[in-house]
Amino acid sequence: MHSRNNNTQSLDWVSIVLYLLLVGFGWVNIYAANTEADSPVFWIANKEYVKQLIWIGFSFMTIGILLLIDSKFYVEFAYPSYILGVILLLAVIFVGVEVNGAKSWFQLGAIRFQPVELTKVATALTLARVLSRFQFSFTSWQDLLLLGAVWLLPVIIIVLQNDLGSGLVFFAFLLPFFREGMSPYVLVFGVLAALIFVLTLLIPNYSILLLLAGAFFSILLFHKYRKETLMALAVASGVYGLMALVMQARGGDINHDMALLSGMGLASLGLGFKALLRRLPTVGIYILLFWASVGFAYSADYFYENMLGEYQRSRILVLLNLKDDPQGAGYNVNQSKIAIGSGGFSGKGYLQGTQTKFNFVPEQSTDFIFCTVGEEWGFLGTTAVVLLFVFLLMRLTYLAERQHSAFSRIYGYGVAAIFFFHVAVNIGMTIGLAPVIGIPLPFFSYGGSSLWGFSILLFIFLKLDTNRGQVLR
Amino acid sequence: MGNSNRAIIINIAFVLIGLIYIVRLFMLQVVDPSYKFYAESNTQRKLTQYPSRGLIYDRNGKLLVANQPVYDLMIVPREVAPFDTLAFSQALGLPLEQVRKLFQEVRNNLRSRKISSFKPSVFYKQLSAEQYAVLQEQLYLFKGFFAQRRTVRKYEYPLAAHVFGYVAETNENHLKNDAYYSLGDYTGISGIERSYEHFLRGQKGARYILVDVHGREKGPMRGGRLDTAAVAGKDVTLTLDIDLQAYGELLMQNKSGSVVAIEPSTGEILSLVSSPGYDPALLIGRERSRNFPALVTDSLSPLLNRAIMSGYPPGSTFKTVMALVAMQEGVVRSSTSHVCNNGFHARGIHVGCHPHRSPISLVPSLSNSCNAYYCYAFRDVLDNPVHGSPKVGLDRWSSYLHNFGFGQRLGSDFFNENPGFVPNSEYFNRLYRGSWGSLTVISLSIGQGELLTTPIQMANMTAAIANRGWYHTPHVVKAIENDTIPSRFKEKHHTGIDSIHFEPVIEGMEQAILGEIGGTARLARIPGIEVCGKTGTAQNPHGENHSIFVAFAPKDNPKIAIAVYVENAGYGSSWAAPIASLMIEKYLTEQIHPSRNWLEQRMLNANFIDAQQE
Incomplete structure (x- = not known):
């Protein structure tokens, strides 16, 4: 281990400037969303912009302390902080208060605090610690089990708090996993599974089956198994047609699921036999993949229809924008688009927004703060914010890549991933490109614990960056 | 795949998402204009500022019609919070049942989407200021x-309802025909409220306010720069003399009929009475829905403006015009005499007459109202060899009548004038299949038969005689604030009768009142005033004849011309003449001569309505 003094580098001022710009512009917009033209009094302690100012001050103080602490402390602190974070998450289920249906807040006098913000930091540190362990391998079952446990334990507790949005944020850690060598197929399968799940809600099972069969045959064709594909197709459609005819002749309704499954089953058997004979492992893999997908689709459907309550089903539908709920999520997105769209190219001018100021947009200073930017600053303002975030994310990956220490690098990617998830989902939902998941826009949204948490997340990394020449263990 | 490649892939993902979002934002904010439109309608609310209608004054500047505030109770259904229905009904001063019904109505309208849950709609219309005072506290x-404050009419006198007409909410036709109106606006439905609607209504203003998602007011839009103030309607001064109008309505109490008095030199209507009338206050706001059906179904038709809408045969009053036409046609001169042998007898046609001196010349033929004289005169007009055919003669006669304003709408400021009826040759050709002559239609000569005229036309005829040959279209509006009355009221209409012919006619009309022997209207004599008049009796197949009298005074430089109709009252001399003379006297001297008080009392006490009903 190197000595501490001879290897310390200066703070990354680019990131700090970006941070200050975002926090400052964020506050300016919180002020706009909350100010009332007829109230000249600025210092009203219960105004959100005043509270936010206090939290900004508190965050700066915290940053000062964080920068004084030795980088090695964060490595050591990873596991204890994780345990603390999990305890806080569990505690909040029992002693927390409920806000918007999620029991995820501590209330201490006038101060409300969401422990999940700290858990994000703790989990990022701990995952970095686990992944940076000597000889960690994505092919080792033990390593994967440990990683999965550390990763998903907070998610389970958070979902128990009914704070689905925050729980989803933890999937952002797939990004550092990917960077550290996780197979990209995990991402592909993840996306595929999500797609199938959404499809089961949208269309009947046999349509999914038909789609999967279509995809299956297309891939086989793509791999030039022309003869086999045609034969399997003939078998499948033949069996399907025959069964449909028999069912109709018996006077009952046609069970398309049954007929399709039988057809595909017979076709797969034939194909599998041929694959074994001719040693075509690719065909075998695709057959297995197809049936895995079919199994997933049916079990997802069963899970959704039979294991979830009506309330949970409805929540999922609304979350995915599949349910028209004008007073709920649908209303929010519509109003949000109106507010942003009405801003035009250069905006209505600071404090001139009407949609956001008059409460047309819900949660205007927290989840939908981007609407105020859109309405008052126009396309110029929104583009500036998007670009600032993209610059920050790219800067963070650049910083992460220059770390000697794997721990610092992985943590840096964790920070970037969390920011990325928040930014993409938050801005995406305000412009109708992402489901409405109630998570804040980093540095912008009103809310003390989120600002504080994001600041800690970022500045621990910037502190680690000052020791980028060292290998921290 | 190397790990540094993965860093690049991750950065590409960041940039890609950023780009997608920026493109989407460009579409939303720059390309698609619809969101700006939605935003406008989301936050703006236009509040109509209702102007107060123009005031109405009489010719002497007395205020006749003003405005009073009423309050529409508005509801924004979405904002309604649970409350005590009983307390609400007490505050409104309405029975609980009715309040429940009103809420049921709101629910129905919400369901059928007639009203919005977010926007204010009328819950209860036109609370009086007193009711509102009680409600306001709670x-x-x-x-x-x-x-919401509105104004409705306030009448200073319970008079002249037919002149004013009334104001009510716009109906679908108004909304369709005039873009100015929106649902819930008021408009004049009849009378001058309708004819002068464009002046009286003023100009609605608008206040644009910003509202939040709950429709709550959040202050003016753009500092109130878009707001327009309501402009009050223009005040209108009528030609009516309200005192004369009051006196006319008083004299006509318990009678049905009408009085129209005109200032001959201007055509200004001094008084227009249609009896029975009604108190115009009965048709204000909320009252109307209760009172209107009763007025409509009343067998005496109080809503009917008889003065302009009822056509009667003019009877003997028509002899004045008949004499003028005959003289202008050269078939009668002032010296022309005819024998009246208790009437006119020719080829089986008999028109009776009452006893008087015979032969009789023009002036006494008028004052004595000889029927035979006018049968001869009429026959001579039609059978004048110059025309070659009585049909041409009749059409000539008919065109003179049109010159006097008969058989057509005069074009006064009442929109619903009855044109009356003046037959022409075409009409009789159809009626008699071409075979008719002057004797067939001889009853026209004494104002009977097919001839129909309205009281306002008769008053106008009298004014034309008083003017010795011309008239201004009768009208009831004298001046409009900062505006001019229609130019048609300034035009002189000539009757086509030379003024020289009027002297014997006027002489006859004067003698009808002054004449010691045979004067038909001696009850119309007013000490110190030269009144010229002519009695008439309109035959009424349904009952007692209608009593008619037309007169003007003074003889020289006339100030008033009047036509009085008293339905079912018998001879013109008995009722219409005294009433006309009292009106003239009141107008010219502002009092009734003590020697005539008995006459006034008799007129006031006369009751032809109850008699008719029995």
Whole structure:
């Protein structure tokens, strides 16, 4: 281990400037969303912009302390902080208060605090610690089990708090996993599974089956198994047609699921036999993949229809924008688009927004703060914010890549991933490109614990960056 | 795949998402204009500022019609919070049942999407200022309700209802035909409220306010720069003399009929009475829905403006015009005499007459109202060899009548004038299949038969005689604030009769009143005033004849011309003449001569309505 003094580098001022710009512009917009033209009094302690100012001050103080602490402390602190974070998450289920249906807040006098913000930091540190362990391998079952446990334990507790949005944020850690060598197929399968799940809600099972069969045959064709594909197709459609005819002749309704499954089953058997004979492992893999997908689709459907309550089903539908709920999520997105769209190219001018100021947009200073930017600053303002975030994310990956220490690098990617998830989902939902998941826009949204948490997340990394020449263990 | 490649892939993902979002934002904010439109309608609310209608004055500047505030109770259904229905009904001063019904109505309208849950709609219309005062104190208890001030008419006198007409909410036709109106606006439905609607209504203003998602007011839009103030309607001064109008309505009490008095030199209507009338206050706002059906179904038709809408045969009053036409046609001169042998007898046609001196010349033929004289005169007009055919003669006669304003709408400021009827040759050709002559239609000569005229036309005829040959279209509006009355009221209409012919006719009319022997209208004599008049009796197949009298005074430089109709009252001399003379006297001297008080009392006490009903 190197000595501490001879290897310390200066703070990354680019990131700090970006941070200050975002926090400052964020506050300016919180002020706009909350100010009332007829109230000249600025210092009203219960105004959100005043509270936010206090939290900004508190965050700066915290940053000062964080920068004084030795980088090695964060490595050591990873596991204890994780345990603390999990305890806080569990505690909040029992002693927390409920806000918007999620029991995820501590209330201490006038101060409300969401422990999940700290858990994000703790989990990022701990995952970095686990992944940076000597000889960690994505092919080792033990390593994967440990990683999965550390990763998903907070998610389970958070979902128990009914704070689905925050729980989803933890999937952002797939990004550092990917960077550290996780197979990209995990991402592909993840996306595929999500797609199938959404499809089961949208269309009947046999349509999914038909789609999967279509995809299956297309891939086989793509791999030039022309003869086999045609034969399997003939078998499948033949069996399907025959069964449909028999069912109709018996006077009952046609069970398309049954007929399709039988057809595909017979076709797969034939194909599998041929694959074994001719040693075509690719065909075998695709057959297995197809049936895995079919199994997933049916079990997802069963899970959704039979294991979830009506309330949970409805929540999922609304979350995915599949349910028209004008007073709920649908209303929010519509109003949000109106507010942003009405801003035009250069905006209505600071404090001139009407949609956001008059409460047309819900949660205007927290989840939908981007609407105020859109309405008052126009396309110029929104583009500036998007670009600032993209610059920050790219800067963070650049910083992460220059770390000697794997721990610092992985943590840096964790920070970037969390920011990325928040930014993409938050801005995406305000412009109708992402489901409405109630998570804040980093540095912008009103809310003390989120600002504080994001600041800690970022500045621990910037502190680690000052020791980028060292290998921290 | 190397790990540094993965860093690049991750950065590409960041940039890609950023780009997608920026493109989407460009579409939303720059390309698609619809969101700006939605935003406008989301936050703006236009509040109509209702102007007060123009005031109405009489010719002497007395205020006749003003405005009074009423309050529409408005509801924004979405903002309504649970409250005590009983307290609400008490505050409104309505029975609980009715309040329940009103809420049921709101629910129905919400369901059928007639009203919006977010926007204010009328809950209860036109609370009086007194009712509102009670409600106002407790209004804060009832969330989602507020009062909107409107103005309705206030009548200073219970008179001249037919002249004023009334104001009511616009109907679909108004909305369709005039873009100015929106639902819930008021408009004049009849009388001058209708004819002068464009002047009286003023100009609606608008206040644009910003509202939040709950429709709550959040201040003016753009600092109130878009707001327009309501412009009050223009005040209108009538030609009516309200005192004369009051006296006319008083004299006509318990009678049905009408009085129209005109200032001959201007055509200004001094008084227009249609009896029975009604108190115009009965048709204000909320009252109307209760009173209107009763007025409509009343067998005496108080809503009917008889003065302009009822056509009667003019009877003997027509002899004045008949004499003028005959003289202008050269078939009668002032010296022309005819024998009247208790009437006119020719080829089986008999028109009776009452006893008087015979032969009789023009002047006494008028004052004595000889029927035979006018049968001869009429026959001579039609059978004048110059025309070659009585049909041409009749059409000539008919065109003179049109010159006097008969057989057509005069074009006064009442929109619903009855044109009356003047037959022409075409009409009789159809009626008699071409075979008719002057004797067939001889009853026209004494104002009977097919001839129909309205009281206003008769008053106008009298004014034309008083003017010795011309008239201004009768009208009831004298001046409009900062505006001019229609130019048609300034035009002189000539009757086509030379003024020289009027002297014997006027002489006859004077003698009808002054004449010691045979004067038909001696009850119309007023000490110190030269009144010229002519009695008439309109035959009424349904009952007692209608009593008619037309007159003007003074003889020289006339100030008033009047036509009086008293339905079912018999001879013109008995009722219409005294009433006309009292009106003239009141107008010219502002009092009734003590020697005539008995006459006034008799007129006031006369009751032809109850007699008719029995």
